[in-house]
Amino acid sequence: MHPILEAFWYILPAYFANSSPVILxxxxxxDFGKTWRDGRRIFGDSKTWRGFLGGLTVGTLIGVIQQIIYPYYPSLSLAFKVSFxxxxxxxxxxxxxxxIKRRLNLPPGYPAVGLDQWGFLISALCFAYPVHTIPTGEVLLLLVVTPLIHWGTNVLAYKMKWKSVPW
Structure with missing residues (x-):
């Protein structure tokens, strides 16, 4: 597989997991409405159990479906683990x-350049690293293009009326 395609094929479960809560x-x-010691909500109303579990399920299923379509990993069980x-x-x-946004007193949905685009990506790569990783060049590619993809999908979700703001 071409390295550019491999990078996107690898990270697709994370992209789907990150975007699914908007719909699900x-x-x-x-946070059950709880506040941190600064008096602000821990995460806010926009981070829900249904969104989290839905995103986890969708992301994992995407990886399993990918493995069925194009066997990238040596086994389905490895594909499941990495996708999860x-x-x-x-x-x-x-x-x-x-x-972090709540600690900075930013309202839910307010854009935080860099944090919104790279936080989920870096965390996903770190979580999967012990099981499977991709070459450094592919990671760098994802770091460059993910902000553009993130912006584009947010605009699309806004136009589809899945989000109330285009960021």
């Missing part, structure tokens, strides 16, 4: 970003 979210907030870790890492990275 709602319900009980992950990429999805989990993406969602945890997004939660970390929300936590």
């Amino acid at each position: 979210g709602g319900g009980t907030p992950i 870790l990429l999805a989990l890492g993406a969602l945890v990275g997004d939660l970390i970003g929300s936590f």
Whole structure:
């Protein structure tokens, strides 16, 4: 597989996990409405259990489907593990970003350049690293193009009325 395609094929579960909560979210907030010691919400209402678990499920399933379509890993079980870790890492990275944004007193949904685009990606790569990784050049490619993809998908989600703001 060409390195550019390999990079995107590898990270696709994280991309799907990160974007799925926009559609699948709602319900009980992950922080249960609790506040941090600064008096601000830990994550906010936009981070919900349904979105988190939905994103984890979608990201993992995407990886399994990818493996069925094009066997990239030596086994389906490895594909499952890597996809699960990429999805989990993406969602945890997004939660970390929300936590930081709340500490900075930024409202939910407010753009934080860099944090929104790279937080989920770096976290996903770190979570999956012990099981499988991609070459450094492919990681660098993802670091460059992910902000553009993130921006494009946010605009699309806004136009589809899945998001109330285009960022």
